[in-house]
Amino acid sequence: MIGGVCTFNCAKGFYKKTPVNTCIACDSNCLTCEVNPKNCTSCPTGKGFAYNGLCVQTCPTNFFGDSTGVCIACNPECNGCTGSCTNCVNCAAGYYKCGALCVKTCPPNQFADTNAGLCVTCNPKCKTCSSLQFCTTCANPQAVPVNGVCNDCSYPCNTCNNGPAICTSCVAGFNLIGTTCIAACPTGAYSSNGVCVCNSGVIYSNQCVASCPTGFGNIGGQCQQCGANCAGCSGSAASCTSCVNGYALDKVSGTCQLAPSCQFGQYYSQSSSACTRICPQGTFFYENVCLTACLSGFNDNGVGGCVAAVTQSGCSFPYYLSNGVCISNCPSGTYPDSTKRICQSCSSNCFSCLTNTVCYACNAGFDLKNGVCIASSVNCPSGQYRYNGVCYSTCPAGTCIQANFCQRTCPAGTYSFNNGCYRTCPTKYTTGEACVNTCPTGTSLMNGVCQVGSQACPSGQFYDGSSSSCQNCQYPCSQCSLTASYCTACTTGLTLSQNLCVSTSNTCGSGKYQDLNKQCQSCPAKCATCLSATICSSCASGYNFNGADCVVALAQLKPVTLSVSSVTKRGNSAFITVCPNIIPNGLSLQQQNNFFTVVPASADTNNVAYINQWLSSVDNGCVTVGVNYNSFPVQSAVFLAVNAQSLASSYLSIGYTADASSFVSAGININLPATPANVIPPSNAVNNNADTKGELPSIYAIKVSADSILV
Numbered sequence: 001m002i003g004g005v006c007t008f009n010c011a012k013g014f015y016k017k018t019p020v021n022t023c024i025a026c027d028s029n030c031l032t033c034e035v036n037p038k039n040c041t042s043c044p045t046g047k048g049f050a051y052n053g054l055c056v057q058t059c060p061t062n063f064f065g066d067s068t069g070v071c072i073a074c075n076p077e078c079n080g081c082t083g084s085c086t087n088c089v090n091c092a093a094g095y096y097k098c099g100a101l102c103v104k105t106c107p108p109n110q111f112a113d114t115n116a117g118l119c120v121t122c123n124p125k126c127k128t129c130s131s132l133q134f135c136t137t138c139a140n141p142q143a144v145p146v147n148g149v150c151n152d153c154s155y156p157c158n159t160c161n162n163g164p165a166i167c168t169s170c171v172a173g174f175n176l177i178g179t180t181c182i183a184a185c186p187t188g189a190y191s192s193n194g195v196c197v198c199n200s201g202v203i204y205s206n207q208c209v210a211s212c213p214t215g216f217g218n219i220g221g222q223c224q225q226c227g228a229n230c231a232g233c234s235g236s237a238a239s240c241t242s243c244v245n246g247y248a249l250d251k252v253s254g255t256c257q258l259a260p261s262c263q264f265g266q267y268y269s270q271s272s273s274a275c276t277r278i279c280p281q282g283t284f285f286y287e288n289v290c291l292t293a294c295l296s297g298f299n300d301n302g303v304g305g306c307v308a309a310v311t312q313s314g315c316s317f318p319y320y321l322s323n324g325v326c327i328s329n330c331p332s333g334t335y336p337d338s339t340k341r342i343c344q345s346c347s348s349n350c351f352s353c354l355t356n357t358v359c360y361a362c363n364a365g366f367d368l369k370n371g372v373c374i375a376s377s378v379n380c381p382s383g384q385y386r387y388n389g390v391c392y393s394t395c396p397a398g399t400c401i402q403a404n405f406c407q408r409t410c411p412a413g414t415y416s417f418n419n420g421c422y423r424t425c426p427t428k429y430t431t432g433e434a435c436v437n438t439c440p441t442g443t444s445l446m447n448g449v450c451q452v453g454s455q456a457c458p459s460g461q462f463y464d465g466s467s468s469s470c471q472n473c474q475y476p477c478s479q480c481s482l483t484a485s486y487c488t489a490c491t492t493g494l495t496l497s498q499n500l501c502v503s504t505s506n507t508c509g510s511g512k513y514q515d516l517n518k519q520c521q522s523c524p525a526k527c528a529t530c531l532s533a534t535i536c537s538s539c540a541s542g543y544n545f546n547g548a549d550c551v552v553a554l555a556q557l558k559p560v561t562l563s564v565s566s567v568t569k570r571g572n573s574a575f576i577t578v579c580p581n582i583i584p585n586g587l588s589l590q591q592q593n594n595f596f597t598v599v600p601a602s603a604d605t606n607n608v609a610y611i612n613q614w615l616s617s618v619d620n621g622c623v624t625v626g627v628n629y630n631s632f633p634v635q636s637a638v639f640l641a642v643n644a645q646s647l648a649s650s651y652l653s654i655g656y657t658a659d660a661s662s663f664v665s666a667g668i669n670i671n672l673p674a675t676p677a678n679v680i681p682p683s684n685a686v687n688n689n690a691d692t693k694g695e696l697p698s699i700y701a702i703k704v705s706a707d708s709i710l711v
Contacts, residue, residue, distance in 0.1 A: 265305020314341030398433025
């Protein structure tokens with residue numbers, strides 16, 4: 001009751017006195033009170049905080065004053081707090097400050113600093129620690145602390161490079177072999193300053209071997225993988241000493257370049273850097289054997305290969321017939337006859353020529369004058385050499401010394417550079433003989449060619465030796481050399497091919513071509529498409545390209561047959577080596593990487609990560625297929641069929657075709673034998689996806705479900 005009025009609760013500043021149930025005013029020092037007027041439960045602004053019934057200006061130790069004017073006790077783990085009972089200023093004995101909290105045990109990545117009473121975060125390399133610099137476990141799950149120190153390497157590496165497990169030195173008690181740390185060196189090796197050294201040989205796969213396998217080189221006593229396309233290397237991974245099949249060694253740069261395509265009956269020899277006969281002299285290659293004579297209906301192609309006898313006067317575009325063989329570029333002493341598609345002989349004493357009457361390089365001892373090679377009356381002083389009527393102290397780039405003369409080193413249409421001949425120079429400029437970065441003394445730049453001053457003509461003209469003047473090029477040449485029709489550049493819409501300008505688009509429609517008068521003419525019956533009345537660019541139905549021309553398709557083509565040589569396992573990969581009865585020469589890298597259509601069992605549709613395939617360097621005449629699984633199957637199968645879409649024309653050119661017999665299956669299981677160490681996918685073996693549709697291409701007479709055979 002307040003002032004004679006009954007209320008349920010007393011107003012602020014009053015307390016209820018029992019048992020009379022009367023509201024009594026609090027003392028003026030109290031904002032609120034209980035039991036008696038002077039027992040303050042909160043204090044007015046400016047009068048401090050309520051503590052044990054009194055208003056005090058400062059709360060005692062381990063209390064804090066809240067916004068209601070009351071002293072609130074801190075949590076037991078605090079030694080003083082502010083703002084809230086959990087926001088400790090310091091910690092009680094046995095507790096450690098962790099942010100605003102006091103804890104008995106610090107979090108896993110922190111340690112208790114007993115002197116400061118704090119939880120301190122460990123070194124970033126530690127997962128747990130007992131002090132800032134002493135790890136008890138490492139953040140790297142593969143690392144183990146050594147004397148409390150964690151590094152970025154996996155134990156027992158002490159130092160590493162390019163990855164935590166690629167060791168460059170080891171912790172005490174371990175020895176480095178290759179890039180791995182082991183407790184004891186293998187048989188045949190001893191420890192020297194913590195490194196395993198072979199008594200003889202070289203280290204490969206943590207063992208001492210007599211020599212490195214293909215694709216690896218001895219670098220610092222260890223077999224290290226060589227650079228792209230290297231079969232062997234020395235000094236560094238980029239310095240090749242030999243090349244994989246299909247590549248040739250550039251001995252100047254130490255790199256492996258794509259090797260020239262060899263004719264049937266030849267292979268590219270790494271030792272001689274040239275195409276070499278497969279069979280000994282006097283014998284001939286046919287069906288993977290050497291015969292003493294070609295069978296009836298077959299002739300020697302001039303390089304030791306037996307090919308089907310075909311009557312022909314020349315080869316189809318873009319090839320030329322030379323000594324019975326279709327080649328892309330005519331050899332020295334001959335020129336390409338684009339009408340007959342054969343290599344014709346140059347005139348006497350001519351090293352390279354445009355026609356049989358126009359030379360542009362002479363044999364040693366002869367000088368070029370108005371397109372003719374003549375014996376010169378010029379005699380050079382001792383120590384000088386004659387070339388095209390001029391005496392040189394040093395032979396020009398692209399020529400070499402032969403007796404008292406300079407001789408051009410590269411055939412017609414090519415230029416010398418770094419001991420090789422190039423149709424397109426890798427340098428900015430050319431002379432008449434070589435690729436150069438700057439024009440030699442005595443020449444001036446004209447249309448990208450360093451020319452002798454008196455022979456420099458404007459764009460669209462050439463120097464005519466017979467008239468000693470510049471003459472206009474003939475349409476469709478926009479630039480030319482030696483004659484008006486020997487094009488070096490073409491007008492818009494045409495492309496330069498073998499120094500001819502050909503159309504890049506066919507507006508006449510299928511089976512027609514546009515002549516020089518821009519009139520549409522019909523292609524010959526043997527051509528599906530053509531460039532002219534004599535040059536097919538693709539063959540019509542019923543005709544096959546035999547490497548020389550479009551000829552009537554053979555009634556009986558020999559089948560390509562396959563046999564499985566081996567099926568092995570390494571990690572999650574199965575390696576299947578398949579040997580066809582014949583492999584065409586000169587396959588492109590794309591054809592090699594897609595030799596087979598590979599179909600896994602349907603159960604492995606989503607289990608195959610990728611597939612590699614390449615011409616085996618271990619088993620000659622075979623193809624190795626690497627099937628890389630996400631999880632290696634306990635039991636499965638893989639089906640392989642010759643990729644007819646990619647290889648049909650190559651096989652047709654040698655009289656073979658893929659049919660139902662051009663298919664094999666290989667059983668896959670967890671107990672396959674281990675893959676030999678020398679079976680290594682080359683760097684140019686592209687990762688391809690499997691054919692997961694469960695069937696082989698329609699070229700095969702029998703379509704086989706990928707689940708029909710499990711062995």
